[in-house]
Amino acid sequence: MSDDDNSPISARAAKQLFAELKSSPALVLAVSGGPDSVALMWLAARWRRSLSRGPQLTVVTVDHGLRPEAAREAREVKQLATELGLTHRTLRWRGVKPKRGLPAAAREARYRLLAQAARKAGASHVLTAHTRDDQAETLLMRLVRGSGLAGLSAMARRTERDGIVLARPLLDVPKSQLVATLKRAKIGFADDPTNRDTAFTRPRLRALLPQLAMEGGDARTLARLAVRLSRANAAVEVLVDGAERFLRLRARGDAPQAGSRRYEASAFAALPEEVRLRLLLRAVNAVGHEGPAELGKVETLMAALDQAIAAGPAGAAHGRAILKQTLSGALISLTGGRIHITPAPARRSKGTCKGT
Structure with a gap:
């Protein structure tokens, strides 16, 4: 022009x-x-x-x-x-x-x-x-x-x-x-x-x-x-793609159930913060069934996840989840050194009755 x-x-x-x-x-x-x-x-x-x-x-x-x-x-x-x-x-x-x-x-x-x-x-x-x-x-x-x-x-x-x-x-x-x-x-x-x-x-x-x-x-x-900013964003997306492939390779032989995601917690924690955030956002949006997740809520979730990973396996001695939260129709949990992202159970409507 x-x-x-x-x-x-x-x-x-x-x-x-x-x-x-x-x-x-x-x-x-x-x-x-x-x-x-x-x-x-x-x-x-x-x-x-x-x-x-x-x-x-x-x-x-x-x-x-x-x-x-x-x-x-x-x-x-x-x-x-x-x-x-x-x-x-x-x-x-x-x-x-x-x-x-x-x-x-x-x-x-x-x-x-x-x-x-x-x-x-x-x-x-x-x-x-x-x-x-x-x-x-x-x-x-x-x-x-x-x-x-x-x-x-x-x-x-x-x-x-x-x-x-x-x-x-x-x-x-x-x-x-x-x-x-x-x-x-x-x-x-x-x-x-x-x-x-x-x-x-x-x-x-x-x-x-x-x-x-x-x-x-x-x-x-x-x-x-x-x-x-668009150029920078595109560059970060390339890094996220690579990180996603890396995590899948680390999880080889430990494949999650269909429609779910599973990451090795230590490998996930070693990634840059923005890459971790986008990986989590992608997974929640792919697995969840309640629409796109809000960035602020994913940031809050990741802070809790980072804290749980840093705390170590103390709470998982008996297979209990150290962290378990839902967001946008996805269930995110940390168990046995693995981050699991699975579809959350559908919410029951307020008008649903237990009996007939």
């Missing part, structure tokens, strides 16, 4: 943005009607026209049913998509909306509907219009929530969800360049007031960015930090 964050994106630069998607059979573009996603649609349509053969493009607008203006904005997106020669679909999030955690629930619904649309269109990818500014805001949100290294890596250029690849081709592009691109092309876009609603976390943090920029913490710098 150009060093001038206020310059329109050239046709040549746009080709670079989408180059790796050229051989895809079909692509779904997530377009809400705001400047970022409208620019994504316009740039993708221009890129597609420059190809002799290329993917089929389908534009999808998700109407969450949260604002009366959303239906009109979806119609405007459809009109522009039609002018650009693109197929358009509007999908609606139906059902009761939660009173708490609404942004997260709306996001989950949006991605679920987009994945369904991609499968129906035979698309390999869903393209979203996340920008450098979004990356910076995401890093700040996760920072104030105390996320670990993986969370602070923020958004990746490509992730997989429900069997569909989510691609973010504009992740290195500032929002200002997208607005400049639309202005030059004389293309209008919607203004979503919820983007400025300080009842939500992201708009509050967005309002802080100008002050942070005065101290050198502008969106470019924050996004670059996210990339650097």
Whole structure:
């Protein structure tokens, strides 16, 4: 991208943005009607026209049913998509909306509907219009929530969800360049007031960015930090993969029951703390049946496990477990120098009766 964050994106630069998607059979573009996603649609349509053969493009607008203006904005997106020669679909999030955690629930619904649309269109990818500014805001949100290294890596250029690849081709592009691109092309876009609603976390943090920029913490710098943290996170994941193979070799001939994990406690304790933490998190999430474990709870579990391992075999003379805890549907115990991670018994519902 150009060093001038206020310059329109050239046709040549746009080709670079989408180059790796050229051989895809079909692509779904997530377009809400705001400047970022409208620019994504316009740039993708221009890129597609420059190809002799290329993917089929389908534009999808998700109407969450949260604002009366959303239906009109979806119609405007459809009109522009039609002018650009693109197929358009509007999908609606139906059902009761939660009173708490609404942004997260709306996001989950949006991605679920987009994945369904991609499968129906035979698309390999869903393209979203996340920008450098979004990356910076995401890093700040996760920072104030105390996320670990993986969370602070923020958004990746490509992730997989429900069997569909989510691609973010504009992740290195500032929002200002997208607005400049639309202005030059004389293309209008919607203004979503919820983007400025300080009842939500992201708009509050967005309002802080100008002050942070005065101290050198502008969106470019924050996004670059996210990339650097992502590199470090990837390196740690390689170490965790190696540690997992090492522990499995140490446990050869001592295989756990199907669907369980077993580690030699002394070998586990010798690993770096971050590697141990991720191994434990992986095992709990793989074996448990109550959803992803919270990082803070896994840290607490590992502290107890480390303490139990350091205490030695004193409590295990008669085969008793030195430690026994449940987390996210997994049962973690330390017995006979081995860490055992097995599925925990299912919780009985409060309404269950013992007799008939």
